[in-house]
Amino acid sequence: MTTETKPIFLLDERDILNEANECPIDRPLETLPLNQEHAFAFWQRDIPEEYWALTAEQIIERVRAARESLGNRCIVLGHHYQREDVIQFADLKGDSFKLAQWASSQEEAEYIVFCGVHFMAEAADILSQPHQKVILPNMSAGCSMADMADPDDVYACWDELQEAGIQGVIPVTYMNSAASLKAFCGKNGGIVCTSSNAGKVLDWAFAQGDKVLFFPDQHLGRNTGLSAGINVTEMALWDYTLPYGSLGGNEAAQLQDTRIILWKGHCSVHNRFSVQQIDDARNKHPDVKVLVHPECRMEVVQAADLNGSTEFISRTIGEASSGSKWAVGTEINLVSRLARENPDKLVFCLDPVVCPCSTMYRIHPAYLCWAVEALAAGRTVNHMVVDKETAVWAKVALERMLAVK
Numbered sequence: 401m402t403t404e405t406k407p408i409f410l411l412d413e414r415d416i417l418n419e420a421n422e423c424p425i426d427r428p429l430e431t432l433p434l435n436q437e438h439a440f441a442f443w444q445r446d447i448p449e450e451y452w453a454l455t456a457e458q459i460i461e462r463v464r465a466a467r468e469s470l471g472n473r474c475i476v477l478g479h480h481y482q483r484e485d486v487i488q489f490a491d492l493k494g495d496s497f498k499l500a501q502w503a504s505s506q507e508e509a510e511y512i513v514f515c516g517v518h519f520m521a522e523a524a525d526i527l528s529q530p531h532q533k534v535i536l537p538n539m540s541a542g543c544s545m546a547d548m549a550d551p552d553d554v555y556a557c558w559d560e561l562q563e564a565g566i567q568g569v570i571p572v573t574y575m576n577s578a579a580s581l582k583a584f585c586g587k588n589g590g591i592v593c594t595s596s597n598a599g600k601v602l603d604w605a606f607a608q609g610d611k612v613l614f615f616p617d618q619h620l621g622r623n624t625g626l627s628a629g630i631n632v633t634e635m636a637l638w639d640y641t642l643p644y645g646s647l648g649g650n651e652a653a654q655l656q657d658t659r660i661i662l663w664k665g666h667c668s669v670h671n672r673f674s675v676q677q678i679d680d681a682r683n684k685h686p687d688v689k690v691l692v693h694p695e696c697r698m699e700v701v702q703a704a705d706l707n708g709s710t711e712f713i714s715r716t717i718g719e720a721s722s723g724s725k726w727a728v729g730t731e732i733n734l735v736s737r738l739a740r741e742n743p744d745k746l747v748f749c750l751d752p753v754v755c756p757c758s759t760m761y762r763i764h765p766a767y768l769c770w771a772v773e774a775l776a777a778g779r780t781v782n783h784m785v786v787d788k789e790t791a792v793w794a795k796v797a798l799e800r801m802l803a804v805k
């Protein structure tokens with residue numbers, strides 16, 4: 401008997417982009433073998449076939465054995481948004497900067513396996529020590545927000561601003577961006593920020609210049625600007641999809657009066673949260689507290705009780721009183737974990753549709769297994785290397801951020 405197979409390997413660029421941007425509501429949070437994941441078609445395909453049909457139980461056993469044989473030579477980092485079958489192997493879980501910084505302090509670790517996305521592994525490599533190698537288990541694990549700031553588009557924006565005579569602009573990039581954009585900020589008197597320190601970084605930037613070019617996340621930029629007392633009318637949106645010469649859809653005179661130029665990027669996960677969802681949560685649980693990530697839209701952040709980074713969200717719920725109720729606007733794997741870790745509180749996701757970050761989801765445990773088994777066998781797969789010049793300038797921007805108190 402023959403079975404018809406779909407030609408899932410024939411993908412064009414649009415398919416790949418859609419897969420990263422769409423909410424993957426068909427994805428279970430538990431692990432299926434790779435060859436049962438339809439989305440595997442979009443992922444790094446050169447993982448050997450022996451890994452394709454492994455069950456979660458088989459993978460977990462093999463990862464344990466490989467990690468045991470590697471001992472302290474290998475550490476595994478797990479971003480908050482990773483699934484449980486991956487996060488259980490993490491020596492530290494956290495946000496991208498905390499993980500990269502901690503890994504570089506682990507002298508004995510020759511291998512840093514970063515279960516996160518591409519820009520995070522790049523940052524870990526930039527901060528790592530010379531004897532350390534950073535491994536990203538699946539090289540196709542990117543970030544749809546970071547991809548919205550193509551370095552060439554940012555350089556073109558910078559040139560356009562110069563040509564239009566817009567002076568005193570300080571470039572500020574969110575951690576969620578390519579290493580080359582961090583380097584661009586380092587070279588041009590700019591800085592990196594995280595969602596924890598964006599407010600202080602903005603103050604620093606305004607001490608250096610008159611205006612800020614903030615990329616790639618318009619929402620974090622707008623929400624941070626508003627918290628700093630900057631009116632939304634003093635902000636402009638730069639539409640990077642418009643042709644060169646359009647000033648991102650703005651007039652030069654308007655940009656002269658602007659304080660923050662916001663890149664028109666967003667996070668496909670946090671963009672889903674809405675004020676309607678907040679109203680629904682409050683109608684159902686009048687005593688609920690609404691806690692959202694600042695990558696959510698302005699109206700959502702303003703309607704919430706609290707907003708902050710993944711570290712802030714985890715800490716706030718962890719320290720909350722027993723019996724308290726929390727409606728959370730961030731990625732579902734973190735919300736589910738917080739619910740499990742805080743059984744004495746009601747913790748639920750604002751969005752009733754289960755929508756994991758599709759690019760974080762690409763770190764299927766089979767890729768982790770492949771990466772650590774290769775290391776145990778004396779081989780390195782998926783070694784993340786940022787070229788020297790980029791790393792030097794990116795570090796300049798990261799160090800400016802570290803110096804901001």
Ligand code: SF4
Pocket residue numbers: 481517542543544545546576667668669670731757758759760
């Ligand atoms: S949650 Fe959003 S910002 Fe974070 S990695 Fe996924 S797409 Fe990127």
